[in-house]
Amino acid sequence: HHFPYKNHSTLLCPSVSKxxxxxxxxxxxxxxxxxxxxxxxxxxxxxxxxxxxxxxxxDLASRFFTSSEIINSDKIQxxxxxxxxxxxxxxxxxxxxxxHLLGEFHPSNSHPDFTPSxxxxxxxxTISKILSRQHIPIIAGGSNSFxxxxxxxxxxxxxxxxxxxDSINSVxxxxxxxxCCFVWVDVSLPVLNQYLVKRVDDMLDSGMFEELADYFxxxxxxxxxxxxxxxAIGIPEFARYFNRFKNKAVTELENRLAYEExxxxxxxxxxxxxxxxxxxxxxxxxxxGWDLKRIDATAAFTAKLAGKRVEDIWEREVVEPSVKIVKxxxxx
Ligand code: ATP
Numbered sequence: 001h002h003f004p005y006k007n008h009s010t011l012l013c014p015s016v017s018k019x020x021x022x023x024x025x026x027x028x029x030x031x032x033x034x035x036x037x038x039x040x041x042x043x044x045x046x047x048x049x050x051x052x053x054x055x056x057x058x059d060l061a062s063r064f065f066t067s068s069e070i071i072n073s074d075k076i077q078x079x080x081x082x083x084x085x086x087x088x089x090x091x092x093x094x095x096x097x098x099x100h101l102l103g104e105f106h107p108s109n110s111h112p113d114f115t116p117s118x119x120x121x122x123x124x125x126t127i128s129k130i131l132s133r134q135h136i137p138i139i140a141g142g143s144n145s146f147x148x149x150x151x152x153x154x155x156x157x158x159x160x161x162x163x164x165x166d167s168i169n170s171v172x173x174x175x176x177x178x179x180c181c182f183v184w185v186d187v188s189l190p191v192l193n194q195y196l197v198k199r200v201d202d203m204l205d206s207g208m209f210e211e212l213a214d215y216f217x218x219x220x221x222x223x224x225x226x227x228x229x230x231x232a233i234g235i236p237e238f239a240r241y242f243n244r245f246k247n248k249a250v251t252e253l254e255n256r257l258a259y260e261e262x263x264x265x266x267x268x269x270x271x272x273x274x275x276x277x278x279x280x281x282x283x284x285x286x287x288x289g290w291d292l293k294r295i296d297a298t299a300a301f302t303a304k305l306a307g308k309r310v311e312d313i314w315e316r317e318v319v320e321p322s323v324k325i326v327k328x329x330x331x332x
Pocket of ligand 1: 075077086145146232234273
């Protein structure tokens, strides 16, 4: 389970190995800038919501590479609070792998929202620290706008590269400022949608409703509701449910109907989010030309939905091919 290149010190560039990662090679024929980029190796896991990115990142980090650290790239999960509603990976599933930019920021009204530009600089600083420890940074999360902001060699905050415009091909940045290994966990959308609908029910069983009730009952809720969490799926959908019933008595039936309406809206919006995210991933592949290695995790999800044992399929169809891709990348 050791990092494959630990003992191959002859391959390492001495001037880099003091500061940079151990897997940095001699780059005598490349330019200085390209050489630097080449030494900054990071793994980036892409995928729509619910596709298993967090699990895969921990699987890669904990079972195969002893020295990896995970950095969150979900724009809602950077804030603390609403852990169930926003699907933060629970502590016990993190397997002692360090997680960064996960629930680190207070969603306060007094701070402006955490922007893609903020992510670009915070994440770059985190990556530098991880690389200086000679560990592998693994970026995992669903916000492709954050991933683009982080990686684009030249990033312009005012250009929305995910807008529906045809001229995007000429402005989207094709060069990345790190040496990236992109792993894209893909699940066929109809299957993913079925899973997402079930996941909302599971989240409600795990306390999502109570978490939202606390959020709306918070005396500071006005300031909280202005914060970065205000757009988290669950908040707008349940706002009507909680606010409508605040000051008046309602019948059991009205209550139940409003609840069901909110749950349905959460399910619909989660499925729409997955579809939008998939569109953004395809844009990174097709318009930016980033070399995304696609891993098809559909079979694991089909098994899960059928109530079958899923661990072996996940291992064989998702973890093993991902490990192969990352190993090859680290040895390049
Ligand atoms: P956009 O340009 O649509 O904001 P993006 O790539 O910046 O896209 P996404 O991660 O796709 O960001 O999130 C878009 C929206 O999806 C968020 O504003 C929020 O409503 C919802 N969302 C994303 N992640 C979560 C999450 N973890 N929990 C709840 N809602 C989320």
